[in-house]
Amino acid sequence: MPRRTKAHISRQNMTTPAGRKAVLTEVIDLIDQWLEASLKGEVGVLSYTEPKELQQQLALQIPKEGQPEEILKEVKRYLSHAVRTAHPQYLNQLFGGFNLPAFVGEILTAATNTSMYTYEVAPAATLMEMAIVEKMLAYTGWNSGTGAMMTGGSNTNMVAMLLARNSIFKGAKMEGISGLPHLAVLVSERAHFSMLKAANTIGIGQNAVVKVALDENGRMRREGLEAAMEHCLANGMMPFMVCSTAGTTETGSFDAIDEAAAFAKKHQMWHHVDGSWGASLLLGSRSQSLFKGLEQADSFSWNPHKLMNIPLICSVLLVRREGIMREEIQSHDADYIYHDNDTSAYDMGPASLQCGRRVDALKLWLAWKYYGDEGYGKRIDHLLDLAEYATDRIANDDRLELMFPTQSLNVNFRFAVPEGLDADAFNEAVRYDLIRSGSGMVNYCRLEKGLSIRLILLNPDLRKEDLDQFFERFIEAAEKHLFRLQVAGAKAS
Ligand SMILES: Cc1ncc(COP(=O)(O)O)c(C=O)c1O
Structure with missing residues (x-):
């Protein structure tokens, strides 16, 4: 396949039809590569960076004189720091996944700006x-x-x-x-x-x-x-x-x-x-x-x-x-x-x-038309199956503890710590370890029994294997954390 020439963007050519097309093609290409890696889970969910360091990396000063030639670099930089909410290990919040027809609607919305x-x-x-x-x-x-x-x-x-x-x-x-x-x-x-x-x-x-x-x-x-x-x-x-x-x-x-x-x-x-x-x-x-x-x-x-x-x-x-x-x-x-x-x-x-x-209607209109009631019905049924699967997985593993009876698509659990350890602080720390390593993103909330890892099932592209991988990674991070605490305890005594 012939290699497409990379767009060269300058103040002069950006406003020509050919320049505009080159920019749009390039940006769509970058987005597609980014999405592909996210959807396959080939990369981390995020590349965690502390705010001060990120501020520096982003070079956030708005210049006096415009810099059109920097635009593609900025797009790449933004993508490299974005949290991949369509990644199979993003189980953190009440939004996520990738919906192609809705994405197309979003592009059309911006293009037609009304x-x-x-x-x-x-x-x-x-x-x-x-x-x-x-x-x-x-x-x-x-x-x-x-x-x-x-x-x-x-x-x-x-x-x-x-x-x-x-x-x-x-x-x-x-x-x-x-x-x-x-x-x-x-x-x-x-x-x-x-x-x-x-x-x-x-x-x-x-x-x-x-x-x-x-x-x-x-x-x-x-x-x-x-x-x-x-x-x-x-x-x-x-x-x-x-x-x-x-x-x-x-x-x-x-x-x-x-x-x-x-x-x-x-x-x-x-x-x-x-x-x-x-x-x-x-x-x-x-x-x-x-x-x-x-x-x-x-x-x-x-x-x-x-x-x-x-x-x-x-x-x-x-x-x-x-x-x-x-x-x-x-x-x-x-x-x-x-x-x-x-x-x-x-x-x-x-x-x-x-x-x-x-215009928030177009993206939903396109998605509902694409999947139909039946398609959406299957997606929801699949998510309920996954919630059941995750709940059973927790119930059958002594290292984990179910924190609340699963009601729909929120599965609340935590690592069952040995006696004497603070379970809340422990699970919170494990959650941050996962995020810092980029291997998974899941949130927590506080329930009557204490701090609970809140696993959210909303991405219909998830498979049971993705959940298995999540639990393996969570348990591995928890065991490492436990080991570090034990070593620190041994040194202190
Ligand atoms: C039950 C419930 N109500 C309201 C909201 C707020 O919705 P939004 O984030 O769209 O403002 C949320 C968000 O998570 C929610 O879970």
Whole structure:
């Protein structure tokens, strides 16, 4: 094969059609090589560098005079320091994997650079966003509804809280919350921290978030809610919203949505379901029962940038009452952008807190079209199989200890240390050893039993062999750490 000539980029040629093409070809080539190595797991998950050293390596000063000829070098440098989130040993957080059609959508989004606020400037993207919302609504069991894409699960939760506030306290949109009672929101003890941020943002304050005690599987149940309600009433607080979590960040637990629904109905509260992590389990063939009661909820967060492996950001808020988003969010002072014309009914901007809205619909549209419901269903089923496999693997290995009964795709475990050692500090150190060596990336959280390694299954390209490799590496790192401690102990005595 003839070798392609490397692009020579200079100020002069970069703006010519041939120069542009050379740059794009070169960059795509570099990205492809980087992805290939990541996907095969041929390299480390990352090349760990301390911040001060990285600062130096990146030469972060912005020059006075532009340096177009440096661009490819910068691209390479960036790639060499990027964490490979599609690597089979990246099991760290609630996003990752590589999704080709979505990646293509992301490139198209940047290439066409527009804003999804009016139909006029984003015709196809607007209709795609609407089609996605319709598609997702069909999974909720609601007869009607509305929805929109937002800038992350945290923001969908915040907007849900705002809608709850404005729908229950009718004047709040215009008058704010002065004069209202001491408001409260009831959430699972393991609800995501975005609920606290939401309470801060909508003006009720973080202390308004009342945490509900959970059962042994980390689920919020009716009894816990009633106890929290008693606590609120005794303290002069007025709960107006209950939030169930469909897939908690730490344990992957699903609150009893049906019980929260009945509770919300009895107390005339808004019921939000935060499915930022778990909503996509609706697509699986055996996980739909986790959502019993969703059909009675008022709003639902669904975050395809997590379990549908869409590049960040891709998040949707669905709301059961049609029209409410526009009514409670739009401001009537924007006629420079929103004109009354034949297409204004299609404008998504009025129902959004943002002005400019990035095109997040296209990448999800392409991915869902590519895989179909069936393809996504198989991906989810496979991940559930992997979670079971990992759980059994832990249960059958004396060196490991399961830290929480696996509920969905979060597997919590740790290395069982010999008596006398601090298990929390030990496991935390092993986790950092793995990261520094680049051989794996996994996170931890703190549960009742102590610090727990939180293994996240969300990359559908993972195979059981990849998990075997992860456990081998984790155990090897733990044994080395143990040996170092023993040597240090022997020297000290
Ligand atoms: C349950 C839950 N809710 C909300 C969020 C926030 O989502 P985002 O990171 O998109 O803001 C997360 C993130 O992990 C989550 O796990």
